[in-house]
Amino acid sequence: MSEINLLVNGQNLSVDTDPDTPLIYVLRNDLDFKGAKLGCALEQCGACIVLVDGEPTNSCVRAAAEFEGMQIETVESFGNPDKMSEVQQVFAEENVAQCGYCIAGIVCSVTALFRKTRQPSDQQIKDTLNRHLCRCGSHSRILEAVYRIRAGVAG
Amino acid sequence: MSAHASLANSPKVSDWLDFSQEGELILHTGKVDIGQRITTALALIAAEELSIPFDSIIVRKTRTDLDPNEGYTAGSFSMQHSGYAIKKATATARHIFIKKASEKLNCSEEQIEISDGQFRAAGTNFSVTFWELLSGVSLDVDIDEDVETKSPSDYVIQNKSHVAKGMVEIMTGKYQYLHDLKFDNMLHARIIRPPHYHCELESLNSEVVNRLKQDKVFVVKDGSFLAVAAEQEYHAVKAARRLSQAAKWKTQKQISEENIYSQLATNKKASFFVEKGCIPSATRKIPQLEKLDESQHVTVSAVYQKPYHMHASIGPSAGCAYYDDKSLKVWTHNQGVYPLRAAITEAFNLKTENVTVQFVPGAGVYGHNGADDAAFDAAIIARHIPKHSILLKWTRDDEHSWEPYGSAMRCEIQASIDSKGKISSWSHETYADTFLTRPITGKEPASRMVSSHYLEDALPWPIAEPMMVPHGGIHRNMEMLYEMPQPRLVKNRVYDLPLRTSALRTLGAYGNVFANEAMINELAERANIDPFTFRLNHLKDERAITVIDKLRYVMENDSAEDEQLGRGIGFARYKNSAAYCAIGVSLSVNDAAEVILHDAYIVCDAGEIVDVEGVRAQLEGGFIQAASWTLYEQVLYERDGIVSRDWDSYPIITFNNIPKMHTHIIEQPGMPYLGAGEGAAGPTAAAIANALKDATGLSLRKMPFNPDAIMAAALEE
Numbered sequence: 001m002s003e004i005n006l007l008v009n010g011q012n013l014s015v016d017t018d019p020d021t022p023l024i025y026v027l028r029n030d031l032d033f034k035g036a037k038l039g040c041a042l043e044q045c046g047a048c049i050v051l052v053d054g055e056p057t058n059s060c061v062r063a064a065a066e067f068e069g070m071q072i073e074t075v076e077s078f079g080n081p082d083k084m085s086e087v088q089q090v091f092a093e094e095n096v097a098q099c100g101y102c103i104a105g106i107v108c109s110v111t112a113l114f115r116k117t118r119q120p121s122d123q124q125i126k127d128t129l130n131r132h133l134c135r136c137g138s139h140s141r142i143l144e145a146v147y148r149i150r151a152g153v154a155g
Numbered sequence: 156m157s158a159h160a161s162l163a164n165s166p167k168v169s170d171w172l173d174f175s176q177e178g179e180l181i182l183h184t185g186k187v188d189i190g191q192r193i194t195t196a197l198a199l200i201a202a203e204e205l206s207i208p209f210d211s212i213i214v215r216k217t218r219t220d221l222d223p224n225e226g227y228t229a230g231s232f233s234m235q236h237s238g239y240a241i242k243k244a245t246a247t248a249r250h251i252f253i254k255k256a257s258e259k260l261n262c263s264e265e266q267i268e269i270s271d272g273q274f275r276a277a278g279t280n281f282s283v284t285f286w287e288l289l290s291g292v293s294l295d296v297d298i299d300e301d302v303e304t305k306s307p308s309d310y311v312i313q314n315k316s317h318v319a320k321g322m323v324e325i326m327t328g329k330y331q332y333l334h335d336l337k338f339d340n341m342l343h344a345r346i347i348r349p350p351h352y353h354c355e356l357e358s359l360n361s362e363v364v365n366r367l368k369q370d371k372v373f374v375v376k377d378g379s380f381l382a383v384a385a386e387q388e389y390h391a392v393k394a395a396r397r398l399s400q401a402a403k404w405k406t407q408k409q410i411s412e413e414n415i416y417s418q419l420a421t422n423k424k425a426s427f428f429v430e431k432g433c434i435p436s437a438t439r440k441i442p443q444l445e446k447l448d449e450s451q452h453v454t455v456s457a458v459y460q461k462p463y464h465m466h467a468s469i470g471p472s473a474g475c476a477y478y479d480d481k482s483l484k485v486w487t488h489n490q491g492v493y494p495l496r497a498a499i500t501e502a503f504n505l506k507t508e509n510v511t512v513q514f515v516p517g518a519g520v521y522g523h524n525g526a527d528d529a530a531f532d533a534a535i536i537a538r539h540i541p542k543h544s545i546l547l548k549w550t551r552d553d554e555h556s557w558e559p560y561g562s563a564m565r566c567e568i569q570a571s572i573d574s575k576g577k578i579s580s581w582s583h584e585t586y587a588d589t590f591l592t593r594p595i596t597g598k599e600p601a602s603r604m605v606s607s608h609y610l611e612d613a614l615p616w617p618i619a620e621p622m623m624v625p626h627g628g629i630h631r632n633m634e635m636l637y638e639m640p641q642p643r644l645v646k647n648r649v650y651d652l653p654l655r656t657s658a659l660r661t662l663g664a665y666g667n668v669f670a671n672e673a674m675i676n677e678l679a680e681r682a683n684i685d686p687f688t689f690r691l692n693h694l695k696d697e698r699a700i701t702v703i704d705k706l707r708y709v710m711e712n713d714s715a716e717d718e719q720l721g722r723g724i725g726f727a728r729y730k731n732s733a734a735y736c737a738i739g740v741s742l743s744v745n746d747a748a749e750v751i752l753h754d755a756y757i758v759c760d761a762g763e764i765v766d767v768e769g770v771r772a773q774l775e776g777g778f779i780q781a782a783s784w785t786l787y788e789q790v791l792y793e794r795d796g797i798v799s800r801d802w803d804s805y806p807i808i809t810f811n812n813i814p815k816m817h818t819h820i821i822e823q824p825g826m827p828y829l830g831a832g833e834g835a836a837g838p839t840a841a842a843i844a845n846a847l848k849d850a851t852g853l854s855l856r857k858m859p860f861n862p863d864a865i866m867a868a869a870l871e872e
Contacts (some may be wrong), residue, residue, distance in 0.1 A: 100325035137775060141654055
């Protein structure tokens with residue numbers, strides 16, 4: 001066990017854990033940010049994606065210790081049920097989720113995309129979402145919501 | 156006693172409605188929300204009938220000691236079962252409350268107006284709430300199924316866009332999944348499975364076990380069932396790897412690699428003639444397959460095949476359990492808490508009252524995936540480690556290689572048309588393994604749990620009896636709505652097949668509708684009649700005609716439609732008793748022989764619509780999931796085990812190939828609810844096959860329609 005210092009959602013937090021522990025276990029179990037989900041633990045499905053220095057990043061394989069000094073953001077940091085972010089708000093209004101297990105990762109990736117550009121191309125949108133698998137078939141709804149955000153008709 | 160199963164089990168208003176919390180209505184239901192949004196639909200029904208705000212209605216997560224026993228959340232029955240029950244319960248309650256309110260407000264019942272949970276005497280300022288009236292009313296009364304319900308013309312809440320229950324929490328990371336549970340004194344667990352079904356534990360390196368124990372890891376060994384548990388989740392992950400290295404397995408037999416479609420045709424089987432109503436007959440002799448006179452009829456024969464498919468949930472299954480030496484509590488995301496309780500009670504020889512099973516949401520299950528087994532596994536571990544909550548998560552590898560798959564199928568169809576282009580004969584023989592190895596209360600449910608076969612006191616693998624009910628499993632949707640001479644339908648329940656199978660969304664309907672509707676197109680082509688007209692020429696059912704007419708209108712009027720695209724359609728009424736669904740597809744095939752989906756046209760009649768957003772999500776999601784099965788998926792395996800153990804070896808559809816959706820729902824206010832959750836799948840497969848024929852001239856009859864299959868079909872031409 002060793003102490004790891006992480007900057008998560010704007011807070012400096014330290015945890016005592018094995019240094020090889022992948023980030024997702026630290027986020028979910030030690031720090032209680034349960035939004036990110038364990039899906040494949042193989043960096044294949046995107047359920048575990050969080051933002052690291054603004055970039056969508058899988059958290060299921062790389063050790064938490066590798067993320068020291070970096071800015072980590074989870075879905076919880078963008079908004080809460082009383083005040084959601086634009087992406088969360090439009091996703092909720094469009095009822096995009098079915099089981100919702102893939103959604104936290106997708107919210108992270110789409111949030112990062114719109115921070116970079118308000119007018120992502122269709123290809124940029126597909127490249128962003130292509131890191132995520134969904135099994136309920138919510139894809140078309142998610143795409144519609146993303147197009148709506150791009151068109152600036154949120155809220 | 157009610158003919159309605161849910162009301163027969165739970166006949167009282169108070170079985171369903173609870174006003175005990177001021178300002179809130181709590182709904183009890185035996186149906187669980189697996190992402191199909193049944194909680195939203197039930198809350199909308201209650202909100203409409205009682206004029207209580209949607210946000211003030213809470214839908215409980217089913218628990219065996221507190222909520223109605225409605226069997227499984229399956230078969231697209233949730234609205235027909237729980238929706239109907241909540242409708243009748245709330246309507247009965249409304250009449251009781253109105254009577255009481257009129258007494259309280261000194262006015263006639265006709266003068267009572269209800270809104271926002273309040274009763275008001277018309278033209279006065281006098282009002283009273285449900286909760287203020289509660290002390291004077293008893294809801295411990297029978298639900299009146301003949302009660303007058305609200306007129307659809309007065310609806311103000313149903314069939315409008317609402318943000319679904321739980322949606323905001325999902326978006327903000329606050330929705331609690333089973334995987335997120337946290338208790339004091341909780342241990343995280345992982346299991347170590349054999350290489351495949353037919354293995355048993357030969358030895359376990361005791362040094363490794365001892366070292367793990369020194370590292371504060373609990374090691375559970377029960378026969379060939381192996382598990383580890385630790386306070387830190389990643390300790391459990393690593394411990395499972397170490398224990399896996401320490402285990403030696405003995406192979407009793409290998410998995411048969413003989414071609415699955417040959418096995419479906421030649422293995423031992425039980426065959427049944429399927430009579431009108433899609434009911435297999437135990438007694439009727441199967442008539443000989445005959446061919447009509449070639450001078451008067453055109454006859455077409457074809458074999459359609461689908462491989463094993465996975466549920467392939469994005470979240471591997473999980474289960475949680477706590478045992479205190481007497482009673483067992485289990486948390487599960489499966490589709491039936493009561494049958495699971497029966498399995499656990501039987502397996503561990505416990506009293507029913509000492510076992511509680513609570514539903515907590517998980518990732519989508521789409522039938523009988525690993526959820527039941529994971530809960531059972533957690534219970535096994537909890538019995539070995541009492542007084543700790545055990546949160547067990549299966550790995551991706553566990554889920555892919557041990558879940559019960561949807562069976563491979565083989566459908567042999569021979570059909571004829573006469574000189575007028577009317578179907579003059581139809582024979583369909585369908586072959587598959589069972590679609591039902593779920594635990595069933597009273598039918599040795601413990602033996603349906605996969606780990607029961609590996610425990611010290613191992614149970615033999617059960618052999619599921621053929622389902623003989625209408626549209627049961629393998630024969631689901633063999634019978635079509637089209638008018639024709641009595642078809643020769645034969646169900647073949649095939650034995651001794653290589654992989655574990657059970658209920659996957661639609662059971663046999665997906666394969667049967669694919670085969671039926673692909674053959675319908677082949678006949679239409681021979682008759683030189685367009686596929687819409689050919690279908691309409693064989694239909695008398697007005698609602699079927701309406702959805703197909705509407706699909707034709709929608710597809711013909713899509714101005715964006717590109718002439719170069721291949722187009723195809725498919726139609727079925729799920730189980731001939733649930734939603735009517737007509738699907739159209741436009742697609743192209745690129746130079747790499749990949750199918751590119753452009754447009755999906757969905758027309759559905761699901762009776763009265765309560766939650767329009769939920770119905771659309773089910774239809775569009777059903778389309779996308781079925782498109783994924785059809786284009787990409789097959790479980791690969793070899794003699795030493797399952798090969799498809801992750802998303803690379805079992806690819807599913809991605810955001811790269813999602814068509815534009817054109818969804819139209821036929822309004823049927825006041826009509827009975829018709830389940831829509833599974834209606835899209837079969838017609839989608841057929842629409843894709845038929846569009847591929849239109850685009851390429853190739854008849855794709857063996858899934859998946861991946862580049863290999865398309866190139867092979869092109870070479871055969």
